Amino acid sequence: MCRRRSSWLNLIPAALLLPLAAACAEPKAQPDVQAAVFAVDPVIARALHDPLMSDPDLASRNEANAAIGFIDSAALPVFPADDSAAADARAAARLELLEQGTIPDLPQPSPVPGGERLGPEASPAALMAALGAPEDCAAGLDENFALAATLPQVAAIMPRGMVVQAGGADTAGCRIRIIRYQTPALPEDVLQYHYARAVRGGLSAARFDQPEDSLIARNSAGETLVVHARTLANGMSGVDLLYRAPADRLVRVASRR
Numbered sequence: 281m282c283r284r285r286s287s288w289l290n291l292i293p294a295a296l297l298l299p300l301a302a303a304c305a306e307p308k309a310q311p312d313v314q315a316a317v318f319a320v321d322p323v324i325a326r327a328l329h330d331p332l333m334s335d336p337d338l339a340s341r342n343e344a345n346a347a348i349g350f351i352d353s354a355a356l357p358v359f360p361a362d363d364s365a366a367a368d369a370r371a372a373a374r375l376e377l378l379e380q381g382t383i384p385d386l387p388q389p390s391p392v393p394g395g396e397r398l399g400p401e402a403s404p405a406a407l408m409a410a411l412g413a414p415e416d417c418a419a420g421l422d423e424n425f426a427l428a429a430t431l432p433q434v435a436a437i438m439p440r441g442m443v444v445q446a447g448g449a450d451t452a453g454c455r456i457r458i459i460r461y462q463t464p465a466l467p468e469d470v471l472q473y474h475y476a477r478a479v480r481g482g483l484s485a486a487r488f489d490q491p492e493d494s495l496i497a498r499n500s501a502g503e504t505l506v507v508h509a510r511t512l513a514n515g516m517s518g519v520d521l522l523y524r525a526p527a528d529r530l531v532r533v534a535s536r537r
Contacts, residue, residue: 361464361515361516362464362515365464366465366466366469368440368464369438369439369440369463369464369465369469370466370469372440373438373439373440373465373469373472373473376439377473377476377477380480383472384479384480386468386471386472386475386487387475387485387486388487389488389489389490389493390487390488390489392488392490393490394490394494394496395409395410395491395494395496396409396410396491397491397492397508398494398506398508398520398522399508399510399520400460402520404418404421407522410496410522411456411504411506411522411524412498412502412504412524413453413456413524414453414454417453417454417456420449420451420454421447421448421449421458422448423445424446424447424448425443425446426446427446427447427457427459428446428457428461430448430457431457431459431521431523432481432523432525433477434477434478434481434482434503434505435457435474435477435521435523437459437461437521438461438463438470438473438474438519440463440464440465441461441463442461442463443459443461444460444461444462445458445459445460446460447459452527453527455524456522456523456524456525457522457524458520458521459521459522460519460520460521461519461521462512462516462517462518462519463516463519464515464516464517465517466511466517467493467511467517468493468509470507470519471487471493471494471495471507474495474497474521475487475495475497478495478497479497483497483498483499484497484498484499485497485505492508492509492510493508493509493510494506494507494508494509495507501526502526502527503524503525503526504522504523505521505522506520506521506522506523507519507520507521507522
């Protein structure tokens with residue numbers, strides 16, 4: 281509580297009274313500086329809004345038994361996770377898809393479970409099993425953000441997606457990409473985008489809602505795409521994208537349009 285200055289306060293140097301004066305000042309309306317801070321300094325943004333360590337999507341920070349590990353970068357762009365951003369991301373994805381024709385309808389999820397959850401806590405064996413790849417392919421995985429730029433069109437990252445982890449391998453029988461990204465788009469819009477990409481690329485795709493909203497797409501050559509999407513504690517959608525190219529083909533990036 282602030283009171284009238286008593287006589288003993290006269291003995292305190294004026295410089296030391298400035299914090300007291302600021303504390304006793306009447307509160308003023310503060311401008312909304314959050315967006316400006318986020319835009320200028322993503323490091324501060326992450327420090328203020330980093331999710332709780334109990335969030336299972338942070339399990340990858342503990343790299344014990346990790347298939348691929350990475351140094352958590354503070355230089356990543358920060359997207360607002362609000363309704364407007366979600367709508368904008370959905371619109372950008374649909375516009376991109378519409379350039380190639382009518383967007384195929386996302387099917388209803390199958391009541392049959394579609395495998396294990398593939399978040400950052402997933403074991404290397406689970407990741408390889410989801411792709412139908414030999415378990416020893418996990419030993420050849422390398423972490424490299426540049427690998428996210430070598431995805432073919434059938435496995436392209438959704439527009440306005442922010443890659444947070446990327447790894448892969450290009451050895452015989454193990455031509456694999458494991459990408460994790462975040463987007464303000466809703467999980468259903470994420471699956472709609474990847475479903476359209478998959479079926480246009482000649483894969484047969486099925487949707488599941490257990491253990492989480494997911495898509496599994498394959499063809500007879502062994503090409504496989506697995507996408508899991510979920511809502512994170514920060515309001516973004518967390519996406520796990522696993523891709524395996526046919527054994528006789530390198531993973532090559534293709535034009536998005």
